[in-house]
Amino acid sequence: MSIITTQTASESGLSRLADDDLRLMLMIRHFEQKLLSLFDMGKLNGTTHTCLGQEYIPVAMSSLVGARDFVFSNHRGHGHYLSRYRDPAGLLAEIMGRQGAVCSGVGGSQHILRDRYLSTGVQGESLPVATGVALALKRSEPAALACAYIGDGTWGEGSVYEALNMAALWSAPLVVVVEHNGIAQSTLTAVQLSGTIRDRAHAFGVRHHRTGSADVNRIRAGLVPLLEEVRLGHGPLVVEFATHRLGPHSKGDDSRPPELIRQAGEHDWYARYAAEYPAQFAAHDAQMYALIENTAAEVAARPESAWEGR
Amino acid sequence: MRVSENLNAALHAAFESNSDLHLLGEDVADPYGGAFKVTRGLSGRYPDRVMPTPLSEGGLVGVAAGLALAGIPAIAEIMFSDFACLAFDQLVNFASKSVTMYGRRVPLPLLVRCPTGAGRSYGPTHSQSLQKHFIGIPGLSLYEISPCHDNRTLICDILARAEPAMLFEDKILYTQQMFAAGRAGELFSYDFPYPGSGIARVFTDGPDTADCVIIAPGGLVHRALNAMRDLLLEHEISCVLLVPSRLYPFDTGPLLPSLCRASAVFVTEECTAGGTWGSEIAQQVHSRAWGDLARPVTLIHSADSIIPTAPHLERQVIVRDSTITEAVAGSLS
Numbered sequence: 090m091s092i093i094t095t096q097t098a099s100e101s102g103l104s105r106l107a108d109d110d111l112r113l114m115l116m117i118r119h120f121e122q123k124l125l126s127l128f129d130m131g132k133l134n135g136t137t138h139t140c141l142g143q144e145y146i147p148v149a150m151s152s153l154v155g156a157r158d159f160v161f162s163n164h165r166g167h168g169h170y171l172s173r174y175r176d177p178a179g180l181l182a183e184i185m186g187r188q189g190a191v192c193s194g195v196g197g198s199q200h201i202l203r204d205r206y207l208s209t210g211v212q213g214e215s216l217p218v219a220t221g222v223a224l225a226l227k228r229s230e231p232a233a234l235a236c237a238y239i240g241d242g243t244w245g246e247g248s249v250y251e252a253l254n255m256a257a258l259w260s261a262p263l264v265v266v267v268e269h270n271g272i273a274q275s276t277l278t279a280v281q282l283s284g285t286i287r288d289r290a291h292a293f294g295v296r297h298h299r300t301g302s303a304d305v306n307r308i309r310a311g312l313v314p315l316l317e318e319v320r321l322g323h324g325p326l327v328v329e330f331a332t333h334r335l336g337p338h339s340k341g342d343d344s345r346p347p348e349l350i351r352q353a354g355e356h357d358w359y360a361r362y363a364a365e366y367p368a369q370f371a372a373h374d375a376q377m378y379a380l381i382e383n384t385a386a387e388v389a390a391r392p393e394s395a396w397e398g399r
Numbered sequence: 400m401r402v403s404e405n406l407n408a409a410l411h412a413a414f415e416s417n418s419d420l421h422l423l424g425e426d427v428a429d430p431y432g433g434a435f436k437v438t439r440g441l442s443g444r445y446p447d448r449v450m451p452t453p454l455s456e457g458g459l460v461g462v463a464a465g466l467a468l469a470g471i472p473a474i475a476e477i478m479f480s481d482f483a484c485l486a487f488d489q490l491v492n493f494a495s496k497s498v499t500m501y502g503r504r505v506p507l508p509l510l511v512r513c514p515t516g517a518g519r520s521y522g523p524t525h526s527q528s529l530q531k532h533f534i535g536i537p538g539l540s541l542y543e544i545s546p547c548h549d550n551r552t553l554i555c556d557i558l559a560r561a562e563p564a565m566l567f568e569d570k571i572l573y574t575q576q577m578f579a580a581g582r583a584g585e586l587f588s589y590d591f592p593y594p595g596s597g598i599a600r601v602f603t604d605g606p607d608t609a610d611c612v613i614i615a616p617g618g619l620v621h622r623a624l625n626a627m628r629d630l631l632l633e634h635e636i637s638c639v640l641l642v643p644s645r646l647y648p649f650d651t652g653p654l655l656p657s658l659c660r661a662s663a664v665f666v667t668e669e670c671t672a673g674g675t676w677g678s679e680i681a682q683q684v685h686s687r688a689w690g691d692l693a694r695p696v697t698l699i700h701s702a703d704s705i706i707p708t709a710p711h712l713e714r715q716v717i718v719r720d721s722t723i724t725e726a727v728a729g730s731l732s
Contacts, residue, residue, distance in 0.1 A: 193502030194502070195501065202501035210492075214492060216461070217460070220465060222465040225466050229469075229471075251453070252462075255458055
């Protein structure tokens with residue numbers, strides 16, 4: 090297997106999105122903002138981790154990863170779930186513990202299983218499991234793959250390396266999507282990650298692709314041939330998205346200096362896309378805002394969920 | 400047939416009857432066949448389903464859990480059960496959690512085999528009996544091999560339950576003979592009088608009139624029987640030994656009439672002091688039958704110590720035949 094690192098060039102403008110992709114990104118954006126607002130109003134329990142600013146990543150992946158593929162999500166997984174199922178009501182019911190919840194309210198924000206989608210709350214834990222699922226798929230459903238989302242902070246966990254080693258040794262059809270937002274909770278990547286993710290992938294002979302683009306069409310074009318290689322049994326792939334977390338780690342815990350938060354905001358696809366395609370954007374944005382508002386009101390009015398299948 | 404041979408035959412039978420079953424572990428492939436030779440012959444017959452792994456206990460248990468999640472039953476071998484600590488996250492936070500944390504039962508046919516225990520001078524990090532650290536985890540069952548329980552049945556039963564399980568395998572027991580045809584050596588018989596519980600009963604004669612009941616997992620059976628022989632011949636104390644196959648969850652309910660009839664009840668195990676399996680059993684018995692017990696349950700286990708390497712030092716720490724004999728005789732004198 091040859092070691093390849095590919096990288097998409099930096100971009101100036103965003104290409105026009107299909108309506109469906111745009112609506113999905115907006116659905117995720119308004120869902121996450123609604124969660125923060127519900128927290129502020131004291132209507133949610135526990136904690137949650139929003140993916141504000143990163144919505145385009147799972148949306149870009151959504152047309153590349155099909156129903157036969159297994160997706161592993163993490164603590165910051167609402168976008169991963171919504172991009173696969175377009176089910177804000179089921180997810181919000183799960184987070185609020187209402188009837189119709191995907192997992193009866195037992196798992197909550199970080200622990201969801203639906204068909205071939207699974208999220209867990211412990212960093213790095215999913216990669217060995219995803220490797221096992223990838224091997225099972227390779228055996229029974231050739232051309233299907235396992236796709237696991239992790240963050241840059243996750244690279245501190247030893248399980249990542251154990252999994253990469255085995256996945257490479259056994260040519261597991263595994264795609265590791267790294268949402269590298271430059272910050273692990275409150276710790277900047279510069280003080281928690283030595284070297285580079287690229288070099289870490291290469292250490293295992295694993296192909297690595299990095300993109301700083303927020304352009305869904307462009308991201309997909311770069312990834313299509315690489316995922317095809319994985320499906321052909323040529324071993325795992327690490328896809329690194331250089332991205333920006335606009336919001337706090339969880340609720341109100343953003344301790345970054347205002348300047349850093351402002352810089353992250355400059356990369357926000359939402360404002361950039363609104364400026365470039367104002368007519369298309371405005372109509373869908375209003376519709377998705379309304380959809381989430383109505384969904385939230387409807388779900389909040391539901392009875393509490395029941396845990397029957399224990 | 401030696402216990403390790405029985406276990407090896409059980410794995411071969413399981414692989415033959417289930418064409419999906421996989422096994423992962425360090426050095427499990429032929430000709431080495433595992434550090435204790437329990438997987439011997441498997442990789443030769445099933446090269447695609449026996450996967451020798453890197454030194455990655457957490458990773459290999461996670462991969463096995465992933466296979467199980469995708470519907471492929473998987474057995475993971477941890478070379479020394481001490482190293483199961485490296486797989487603690489996968490067992491506690493993934494495999495066992497996944498059975499119920501998604502709001503419905505999720506089948507996860509995963510068996511983690513753990514060669515366990517002292518007596519071979521392997522030293523502090525290769526001799527422990529860590530069962531106690533895995534007790535009380537919802538969705539995780541603990542089993543221990545014994546000379547009374549045919550592993551061919553046991554392994555099939557465990558995988559059929561489709562829940563994460565650990566099987567602790569006493570390393571000294573590997574070299575001993577399986578009991579057969581109701582005979583446990585020259586002096587003792589055994590049967591399974593508690594239907595559905597899988598608990599074996601080892602006795603001389605008149606099990607219902609014995610003075611004492613000793614509860615012990617498989618690794619302690621030979622030590623307990625040696626103690627029972629000495630107690631009978633030298634102290635005229637008769638004992639019945641109860642050997643569960645599943646250590647957790649453990650329901651003492653079916654045993655209570657037997658325990659309440661006895662003059663004394665003992666739980667013996669090899670783990671060192673503190674938070675032991677025996678204390679779990681004792682608490683359950685006390686809360687359910689306190690008024691009917693002749694006296695509180697007595698725990699017999701290894702010392703509150705690390706397990707030293709030199710044989711003479713190891714003997715000072717680990718439960719021996721005489722530890723049990725002295726505890727029982729002392730309790731009834």
